[in-house]
Amino acid sequence: MTGRRLTRSTLLPRLLPRPVRTGALAAGAVVACASLAAGCGVVPGVSGGSGDDTITVMTWAPQDTRATNKPGMPALAQAYARWINSRGGINGRRINVLTCNEKNDNVTAARCARRAVQEHAVAVVGSYSQHTDSFMPTLEGAGIPYIGGYGITTDEFTSPLSYPVNGGQPTLLAGLGRTLADTCGPVTLVRPDTIAGDQLPPLLDSGLKAGGHALSGDQRAAEDATAYGGQAQRALQRTTTDPAEQGCVVPALGDRTNTFMDSFRRARADYPEVRTATVLGSVDQTTIDASGGASGPYEGSYVTGWYPAASDARWNPMKKVIKQEAFGDNRIDAADAGVQTTWIAYTVFQQVVESIGDGEVSADTVSDALDGGLKVTTGGLTPTLRWKFQDELAAVGFPRLVNANVTLQVVKDGRLVAAREGFTDVTKTLRDADPA
Numbered sequence: 001m002t003g004r005r006l007t008r009s010t011l012l013p014r015l016l017p018r019p020v021r022t023g024a025l026a027a028g029a030v031v032a033c034a035s036l037a038a039g040c041g042v043v044p045g046v047s048g049g050s051g052d053d054t055i056t057v058m059t060w061a062p063q064d065t066r067a068t069n070k071p072g073m074p075a076l077a078q079a080y081a082r083w084i085n086s087r088g089g090i091n092g093r094r095i096n097v098l099t100c101n102e103k104n105d106n107v108t109a110a111r112c113a114r115r116a117v118q119e120h121a122v123a124v125v126g127s128y129s130q131h132t133d134s135f136m137p138t139l140e141g142a143g144i145p146y147i148g149g150y151g152i153t154t155d156e157f158t159s160p161l162s163y164p165v166n167g168g169q170p171t172l173l174a175g176l177g178r179t180l181a182d183t184c185g186p187v188t189l190v191r192p193d194t195i196a197g198d199q200l201p202p203l204l205d206s207g208l209k210a211g212g213h214a215l216s217g218d219q220r221a222a223e224d225a226t227a228y229g230g231q232a233q234r235a236l237q238r239t240t241t242d243p244a245e246q247g248c249v250v251p252a253l254g255d256r257t258n259t260f261m262d263s264f265r266r267a268r269a270d271y272p273e274v275r276t277a278t279v280l281g282s283v284d285q286t287t288i289d290a291s292g293g294a295s296g297p298y299e300g301s302y303v304t305g306w307y308p309a310a311s312d313a314r315w316n317p318m319k320k321v322i323k324q325e326a327f328g329d330n331r332i333d334a335a336d337a338g339v340q341t342t343w344i345a346y347t348v349f350q351q352v353v354e355s356i357g358d359g360e361v362s363a364d365t366v367s368d369a370l371d372g373g374l375k376v377t378t379g380g381l382t383p384t385l386r387w388k389f390q391d392e393l394a395a396v397g398f399p400r401l402v403n404a405n406v407t408l409q410v411v412k413d414g415r416l417v418a419a420r421e422g423f424t425d426v427t428k429t430l431r432d433a434d435p436a
Contacts, residue, residue, distance in 0.1 A: 024201035027377070039367050055093050055353065055361050058116045060100035060109070061344065066224040067104045068254035070121040070150070070338040071331040072126040074099035077126055079326040086325075090353040093361065103290045106134040122363045123147050125349050128340030130196050132156060145367040147352075148345020150281075150338060151306075153196060157398040163370050163387050165344045165378075166306035167404045167426070169252075170203050172279035172428045175406035176250065176304040177207020177215075177339045180277055183302075185245025188217035188238045189230055190260060191252045200252055203430075210429045216247075223256055228263040235264070236271045248275045257282040258291060263298045280305035280409070281337045282305045285416050293414030302419065307344075310335035314380045335416075340381075346377045348385065383423070392427055404430060408410045 034132060035207040040185060059077035061070035073098075081097040098119055102110035113135035124139060126148045130156035140161050141147055149156040151168020155221055180187055189204050197220070205215040217238035222229045239247025251260045268274060280303055288298050308314055319334050322342075326332050332339055352369045353361055376385045382403050394400050405423035409416050 007352050009390050010277070023147055031135055039184065052062035053093065054096045055090070056096045056098060056119055056121050057349065058098040058100060058112070058119070058121045058124045059127050060102045060112045060124070061338065062104040063101045065313060068223075069257070070336075072333055072336050072339040073126055073128055073231065073239055073342045074101075075326065075331040076339050076342045077324070077330055077346065077356060079321060079329070079332065080343070081320045082351070090350055091357065102129050102131065102135075104130065106131040110134040116144055117142045122361055122366050123349060126345030128152070130194075130343075131419075132159070134160070134389065142363065144363045145370060146346055147370075148341055150341055154199065154397055157401045159394075159400065161367060163348070164400060165334060165348060165385060165403060166341060166384060167401055167406065167430075169200060169279070170398060170401065170403050170430055171306070171406050171426050172281075172304045173200055173252070174207040174210075174426045175424055176279060176302065177204040177213075178210050178426065178429055179207070179302055179304070180250070180407055180422075181208045181211020181213035184213070184275065184277075185242055185249035186216035186239045186247040187213070187250060188219055188235045188247070189215060189250045190219045190221055190235050192223035192254070193220035201231070204250065206432060207426070207429050210432065212318055216241075221256075221260065223253060226259065228256075228265060229262040232260065232264040232267040236267055236274060237275055240271045243272060246273060246275055250277050252279055252282050254282055258287050261297045263292060268297075273353075275300060277302040279303065283416075284337065285310060285335045288411055288414060288416060296414070298411045299414065301411045303411065303416060305337065305407045305409055306403070306405070307337070307340050308407060309409055309416060310340075311417070315340070317379065331414045344378050344381055347378050347381075350378050382410045385398065393430055396430060398430065401430075 007098065039123060046204060056079060059074045061073040063069055064069040077097045081095045084090060085092060085094050100115060102109040102112050109129050109131035117138060123145045127240060128150040130152055132153040136155050136159050140159060145161050147163045148165040148257060151166050156164050156168060177221055187208060189201055192198045193239045201218045203279050208214055219231055219235050221228055234306055235249045239249055253259045253260055259313060283298060283303055322332055322334060350365055355369050355374055356365055359365060370387050373386060383405055385402060387402055393399060404427040407423055408420040410419035
C-alpha cells in the first residue's frame, strides 16, 4: 500500500552476528597517544579507572510532532544525570546525557545514532523510536548497546545489542486479548495504518485465542489524523452485530488514541453499549482526566501495562528524583509509560556500571556485562532482568524479549487503578501466536 510509513514490523527475527569489537582499536589509540605524548585528549564516553572521566550516554525520543511524542523521556534522563551527579556519579564517574529529538522520522533517527557514535556514547538508554531499521545498524556497527527501548518495533526484540526492559507491544496486546476473551463479545482493533501497526492484530488475536475467542475486526487509521469519525463508525458497526453480547473496541493509536475517543464518543450514541480497552502508552491518567474522568469514554476500560500503577509506592524513588531535579518541568509525567521506561533503563545502566567496578566503561564493557549474565533488579517494577537469547520466544521472532510480564489496570471512578494484583506472564500466549 503506497503512502504507508516503512517501520519494521516483521515477526521473523533478524539474528545478526555480534559486531566486531572496537575495544582493541580504542586501546591502540590510547597507546599511540601515550607514545606520541602530544595533543591527544581522552576519548569522550570511555572511562578508565574510577573517577577519572565522564561517561557519555544518549537518550532520544520524538518531540513536537503530529504523531506520538515522548518529551518526558529525554527530560527524565537529564534529571537522572543531575541527581546521580549530585551524589558523586556512579562509582565516582559523572554521567553526561546527550539528548536527540528523532522527530518520528527515519532520517533524523539515523542522525541521532550517528551522533551517538561521534560522541562516543557507551549506550543509548531509555529511548523511543519507531525507526529501528534506520538507527540500529549504525549502533550495531559501532557496538553501542540499546538499553530500554520503548518496545514498539520487532528489532528491539531481535538485535543482539538490544536490551529491552519490558515486553513492548507484543506483551501488552497479548495480555489485553487474554483479558477481553473473558469479558467481550465481538472485538475490533483500531490501529495505525503503518507497517509497525501490521504486527498488532496477530498479537491481540493470540491473547483472544488463548481464551477461546477471536478478533472480529482490524480497523486501520492514519496515525496523525485530526479526527476519526469514519473509523469510529466502522468499529462500532463491527462490534455491535450481536445485541446479546457487549462488544469491545480497542484503540491502539499512541498519542492519537484520545483523538479517536473524541470521535468515538460522538458516534457511540447511535449504537448499543460498547466497552473500550487499550494499552498503556495509548492512554494514561492525564489522558483520562482530559477526556472527562469518570464521565468520559474511558470509564470501565481495561488497560494493560508493563509496570505497576503510577500510584504504587515502588515508583516513589523516581518521583523523589523528579521532585528534586525537575520540579515544575511539565514535560515529565510520572504516570507516562515512556518516563517510567527511561527510569528503569537508567536503573539498569547504573547497575551495569557498578558491576564493572574500577575497569574501563565503554560500549564494549557495558554490553559484555549485560551479555555475561548480569542480573538486574528494579525495586519490584519488573521481574529480575537478565539478557540472553531466549529459546522460548525465538520461534515467534522475539529472542531478546526477557520480560513477558504485564499488569492489568482499569479506569474506575475516573482513576487508573490496578484491576488485578501482581504481574501476568504471557510467554505461553506469545509462543502460541500466529504471525501469519
